[in-house]
Amino acid sequence: MHARxxxxxxxxxxxxxxxxxxxxxxxxxxxxxxxxxLTGWSGSGFTAGQLQLRFATQEAALAYAAANDLEVEIVTLGPRVLKIQAYADNFR
Incomplete structure (x- = not known):
């Protein structure tokens, strides 16, 4: 089973x-x-798609995935870019 x-x-x-x-x-x-x-609604029998498991650390999540034979794709966040600007810069 694949997981992200x-x-x-x-x-x-x-x-x-x-x-x-x-x-x-x-x-x-x-x-x-x-x-x-009957209803025309779309659905499937894949109930695991409704789950979202939360972990405190990446290592704990990878340990859970290894224990349950999951193939994991790790998606990393991009760098956090801050735009440091003073209020006075609006009037220059």
Whole structure:
């Protein structure tokens, strides 16, 4: 089974950095979505796609993946770039 491991990014609409240090493990979809004949809604029988496991460290997540025979793709965050600017710079 394939899984994706990544670190939670900072929410773009908030200034806080809560829960940005934790690592998330999500399972990749194995089958494709299909339409239900009765309702027309799309769905599948892959229930592991609804799970999102949280870990404090990357090593703990990789240990869990190794214990459960998961193939893990690690997605890293890009560098954090800060634009240091004073309020007075708006008037120059």
């Amino acid at each position: 491991l990544y670190q939670r990014p900072k929410h773009a609409m908030q200034s806080g950095r809560a829960r940005t240090g934790e690592w998330l493990l999500e399972f990749e979809r194995d089958d494709r979505m299909r339409a239900d004949a």
